[in-house]
Amino acid sequence: MAVPEIPALSVPGPPVAVRDTASGDLVTTDPEGTARLYVCGITPYDATHLGHAATYVGFDLLNRAWRNAGHDVTYVQNVTDVDDPLLERAAKVDVDWVELAERETELFRQDMTALRVIPPQHYIGAVEAIPIIIELIQRLDSLGVLYRVDDDLYYSVTADPAFGEVSGWDRDEMLRIFPERGGDPDREGKKDPLDCVVWLGKRPGEPSWDSPFGPGRPGWHIECTAIAMTYLGAAFDVQGGGSDLVFPHHEMGAGHAQVAVPGAKFAQAYAHAGMVAYDGEKMSKSRGNLVFVSALRHSDVDPMAIRLALLRHHYRANWEWTDDQLWTAVDTLARWRQALSLGAGAPARPVVEEILAALADDLDAPRATAAVDRWVAATLGTDGLADTSDPDAAVTMLAALDAALGLAV
Numbered sequence: 001m002a003v004p005e006i007p008a009l010s011v012p013g014p015p016v017a018v019r020d021t022a023s024g025d026l027v028t029t030d031p032e033g034t035a036r037l038y039v040c041g042i043t044p045y046d047a048t049h050l051g052h053a054a055t056y057v058g059f060d061l062l063n064r065a066w067r068n069a070g071h072d073v074t075y076v077q078n079v080t081d082v083d084d085p086l087l088e089r090a091a092k093v094d095v096d097w098v099e100l101a102e103r104e105t106e107l108f109r110q111d112m113t114a115l116r117v118i119p120p121q122h123y124i125g126a127v128e129a130i131p132i133i134i135e136l137i138q139r140l141d142s143l144g145v146l147y148r149v150d151d152d153l154y155y156s157v158t159a160d161p162a163f164g165e166v167s168g169w170d171r172d173e174m175l176r177i178f179p180e181r182g183g184d185p186d187r188e189g190k191k192d193p194l195d196c197v198v199w200l201g202k203r204p205g206e207p208s209w210d211s212p213f214g215p216g217r218p219g220w221h222i223e224c225t226a227i228a229m230t231y232l233g234a235a236f237d238v239q240g241g242g243s244d245l246v247f248p249h250h251e252m253g254a255g256h257a258q259v260a261v262p263g264a265k266f267a268q269a270y271a272h273a274g275m276v277a278y279d280g281e282k283m284s285k286s287r288g289n290l291v292f293v294s295a296l297r298h299s300d301v302d303p304m305a306i307r308l309a310l311l312r313h314h315y316r317a318n319w320e321w322t323d324d325q326l327w328t329a330v331d332t333l334a335r336w337r338q339a340l341s342l343g344a345g346a347p348a349r350p351v352v353e354e355i356l357a358a359l360a361d362d363l364d365a366p367r368a369t370a371a372v373d374r375w376v377a378a379t380l381g382t383d384g385l386a387d388t389s390d391p392d393a394a395v396t397m398l399a400a401l402d403a404a405l406g407l408a409v
């Protein structure tokens with residue numbers, strides 16, 4: 001993925017806090033030099049929709065806030081390039097699953113580039129990660145926390161004393177949601193209905209890889225754990241993803257890691273983006289109520305307008321996309337550009353400070369963009385006399401919009 005140029009700001013950003021799902025607290029991240037971020041990547045069986053885009057733009061704000069606070073950032077993301085939904089879609093449309101995954105992953109990268117999302121340094125597919133996944137399974141196996149059901153290998157959730165602490169859910173809620181998100185509570189032979197698969201024995205007609213546990217393919221949760229542990233270490237700063245990943249995905253992932261390396265807390269904070277809906281329901285590939293980033297781009301919509309429309313919502317909020325939000329963002333960008341073309345404008349430094357403070361406070365993009373609106377109104381004189389007292393205002397604002405909000409205006 002192309003890395004966008006990120007201007008250095010003369011105003012330093014404050015330390016960055018995010019809301020931690022596990023504790024419910026606003027946690028000030030405390031990276032030792034390099035901040036380490038893992039965000040769960042796509043399952044590439046369809047194009048990037050605005051829900052995905054909102055989640056990745058949300059965590060891009062964290063990446064940028066850390067950089068503006070003076071940290072280097074190591075950002076890791078997976079691609080779930082072998083999994084049930086991908087194989088099912090490939091079979092349904094009669095395309096080779098590898099080809100489908102490669103095509104959709106490439107489209108995702110182009111969408112992210114257009115939206116100026118800073119790419120991860122390590123972008124790792126499940127398939128290429130199979131050797132490190134097998135290693136982690138072997139480690140768990142040597143600790144006696146795995147067992148076999150037919151050809152499949154399961155992980156005992158009770159092995160981690162902290163099981164349940166990521167989501168904070170009780171067992172009833174876990175049992176209710178588990179089957180909706182890939183779990184199989186009713187499988188005969190399981191010790192606990194919530195136990196999850198780490199290695200799936202070979203199924204007829206499905207791809208498989210050799211392993212010490214027999215031919216098969218990795219389970220979903222262990223995929224992300226192995227990739228995060230390999231590229232970030234057993235403990236890192238923030239694990240991110242949409243709120244649909246809180247349970248079981250992030251709960252199980254943390255369990256695997258904390259059992260493999262006792263005493264380490266997997267992520268210091270778990271941050272979750274809200275769900276974007278469309279036509280009254282969560283935008284999802286399985287429901288098909290989608291607005292694709294690539295479709296908007298191909299109809300000549302300015303990607304910066306898409307990004308601005310997403311930034312008008314707090315990353316943790318659940319919200320519904322409507323097309324008028326895009327047209328509003330197009331108009332707003334035009335006004336911003338008009339103000340920025342003047343060169344001089346209302347004093348910019350306090351606005352930059354406000355933008356950085358808002359983003360350091362749980363990535364509050366709506367507050368940051370509202371500060372820009374006020375600067376634009378003061379500069380254009382919409383609410384009275386035009387203020388052009390800062391001769392360098394546009395240059396200062398352009399750098400901050402780009403560095404902090406990822407908006408190349």
Ligand code: 5CA
Nearest residue numbers: 040041042043051052055080241242275276283
């Ligand atoms: N491959 C797994 C994660 S390891 C996966 O969930 N893939 S995905 O393609 O289904 O979703 C990719 C990311 O977008 C995840 O972080 C997911 O939580 C997020 N996401 C999916 N649907 C929405 C939505 N409607 N609104 C916001 N975020 C969403």
Ligand code: ZN
Nearest residue numbers: 040041224249
């Ligand atoms: Zn994941």
